Amino acid sequence: MQFNFKRNFSIHRSTSVSMASSSQQEPHPLLYPYNDNDSLPAVDDKSNDGGDAPQVRIEAIPHYLALDASASISSLYVLIKLTAPPTSEFRQDLRHAPIDLVIVLDSSECSFDDSYMAHIKEALHFVIQNLGPFDRLSIVSFANQARRILPLRAMNNRGRKAAAAAAESIVVEGGSGNPAEGLKQGSRVLEERPYNDNPYASIILLSHTQQAWPICEKHLRFPIHAFGIGRDHDAVAMHAASDKSKGSYMFLKSYGAVLGAISSCIGGLFSVVAQDLCVTVAVTSPIEIKEAYTGGFKRVKSRKNSQVTIYAGDFYADQKKEFVVRIAIPRLFRENIDEFGKAPLVNIVCLYNDVVTQLSVVVKCPLLELDRPTATFLREMLEILRRIGTLERYKAGGRAYMLSTISSLKFQKATTRGDRLQKEFTTREKAFDECEAAPKKATKMKDSFIIDGNRIENWMVYKL
Template sequence: MESGQGQAIFTAECTHSFHFSCISNNVTYGNYVCPVCRAKWNDLPFTVPSYNPNVKDNFNPNPDNQVPQPQVPVRSRSISEREPILFSDDEPLPSVTVDAASSASPADLQNVSVKAIPERPAIASSESVPEFAVLVGIRAPSLSEHIHQFHRAPIDLVTVLDVSGSMHGSKLALLKRAVDFVIDNLGPSDRLSIVSFSTRARRILPLRRMTEQGRENAKRSVNSLSASGSTNIVEALKKGVQVLEERRHQNPVSSIIFLSDGRDTCYHGTRFQTFSSPRQPPQYLHLLPVSICPENRGTEDHSQRQTFPVHAFGFGTDHDPLTMHAISDASGGTFSFLESYEMVQDAFASCIGGLLSVVIQELCLMVRSASHGVEIKSISSGRYASEISNEGSQGLINVGDLYADEEKEFLINLAVPVYRSIEDEEDDSNTTSLLDVTCSYRAIMSNDMIQIDGDLVTIRRPKSPSPLEMTISLEVDRQRNRLSAAQGITEAQQMAETGNLMGARALLSNRRSTLLTSASGQAGDGLCLWLESEMKEMDGRMASMQLYERAGRAYALSNMSSHAYQRATTRGSSVPGAVESGNFSFGASGAAHHGSFNAYATPNMANMVSKSHQLNKTGDSSQTKQ
């Protein structure tokens, strides 16, 4: 009213403004597109009719008026209608019958497997070692095909989708197709909500179960999307979090898939950006909810809010990788870099292949010193929270959810003292117990907390170990190589941000040489070959500052995200799970990617990507025939 000097002004989602009385009359007669740019509107201006309980047609409050009043057909209105103030309208969860949940046989109810491997099998009895590594690994059980829906945790998934003006044309069409693929692969116990954003964010689908009717409603919502306006990342994520925070019912797994092809144009350059460098995540991250950025919690906020992982997808080469990586990293999610628009469906397929196979929750790995004088010095746990307590006698790693067949490996560095035997110091049969390893977790099938005890880790303490006993374990060596490569990429990325591309490339070259001359590298280990190709690819993307800013920065950050959580991410043109074992695919710089390790992809991820490929082939075949 103020800007219209007494007349109400309606500003459409395409940003064009009109006198309310003029445009509402235009819409009343069935014109649902902008008169200026012809963009289709989802939010329509309307006048709230007066309500008369004695009149059957409340859209015509004057029954004596003989002139028929034009009405907006119900089917033409936005699927989402008007957003409620609170998002407590989520669809109730289905009740699972006891017979269905207990249909699994005992053979199907597998436990987490735990392994612990010392750096070498023996230490001389007279020797003290300040840093002796023990590899501790865990592996989740597999999913059985015939009880798949009961064996995994159902999910509440919110997709937060960029529909700003830059997403017009084929990009938006490919995004719609990818979201349709996600919809088709969710089960009736899974629930989906869709938030779209441009200048502002809108929830276009409440949290609904993906039954046959739910899928139909979800696809209609996706089909209604149109591209226009600017990019408001802050409001988009706030709305996605609101869906999860205000729901009445909760599935065991909650997650957000966030895709954008641009930078935030609503907060970027404002007072929130004053102290931020263009090469640092923006200051406006402090505006995001605590449930995706826990560090935003104030000193007086002692609430134990659930954290929702945000799996962020940077679409194309114009997105903001620093911001998207910072958001995903803070929330415990992953950051993927989609260099080609055509790969968005495969990238989504790989991601939901993991999310739809959660079989273990709240997993906690515990290690305890098993002998006096054996002290835990450090734990290499990446971004998983870890702590050492009781003067180095106890360590803890909080892992959380595990996908089916997913593996995590951690190096525990110990200080091992000189061996003292009261009975016989010359006895070559002496041993030292190093670690007790246990893990606890919540099983999806029974919802019970289960504890698994690993084998006691011991080493021999002969007076003079044989050369074979001094040989470094290949599994420990390959894990050291992984940590070295991950650290190298992180340091190279930091150097590149300061403009020191020459130093960054030299660092990567040195790490590659060290890796290839290591014991596991010489043995042709698949992980080592993959790490070497990743660093070679990163080197190629640092050939110039222009190339680095266009494709190297996002590639490095997606790589860092993957190693930090030992979880698959799409990086550049490589989708995890898409390469057959032993084959090669090629990235932007021409470096080969060896598939024998396959970038942390689980079998369920690979199966989902294969399903996406098959669907694409079917679609291409149909178009060719037409």
């Protein structure tokens, strides 16, 4: 959805930290709690029915599909793929999970762009117009100090008017910026919410100044999407804040790119479908989990190396996340093989909160099994060894048999090896069927040749 906002903005420069509107004439924020937020409107019970809501998909792929029953392996890698459903799979009324959003913006004087406040206000009006009545917005402005200029307001008609007035009231202030104080006040807005919270909350930080004060980790509870603008912003501090809060960091060369970047970020926040997703991978005894490769995501492994839990955070619609688990299979695992030559390997369960239906969801991946043939591969090797056991046998046909076997395994194709002609890959029976069905349209021709001292008949069908 695109929003075109055209307005002549007047930029007010001031060396004082006094605010221009009555909404900014609040006492010092430490003197009162942020408990004046709008309550959430009532939600239709039908929207909480998760019966037809799509779920995150899980797939487990081992890098070996089969392993001889008598063999052990110290490193078998299993790829775990998680895929969030697209928004098109949701009902129309469930495609947007309500969010609580706090925008923390830098109102200190900018040294490289005189029009930066106009771009900031344009982005604010875009956000205001695109949030829905179930979404809530708060605005915090900071220079040397930080002020909440808009409490958390529902973006209905009344809330949009209040937010637009607050956005227009922002003025440029003298002195340097203090992003740490801005984040502190923005976090308080979300932490001190007195009413039922929206299922997803986030902070957008816009700054063009250096970070002079350390950012306290307790203010990184909610995802921070940090936009560092221009050459003077503190990239290290903003990246650290977004990284620790599991948000994102974006670098913008100029304020002219703010609107496009904010619109992209809002689109991403609207597409969050799963929150606090964790994946538990468990193996059957005596298999052991040696390592889990999860990137920056937290993982916890059990003491007996039989289970690992991966905390994958939030999921956006259509998003894919992949993890790799390395396991070890001992020889004793042979006793777990069932009558079909399969052995249980990995059991995977995914748990998350559906932010659309506001329900807890459990998704189980089909049990991953490994083919453990007890004789097939040994029989192949024994046959090769028999045919190349002596120099005479090697020259007589052993070498050809071995190379034919290699060709079969390398490209996963059936081949003729000596007197062994694999029936399922021949055309002999098919030729008979076609000739019987249409004797006038086909002629069968019989040919024979000798391989390794054995006569092989080859049936081919030529269409007339």
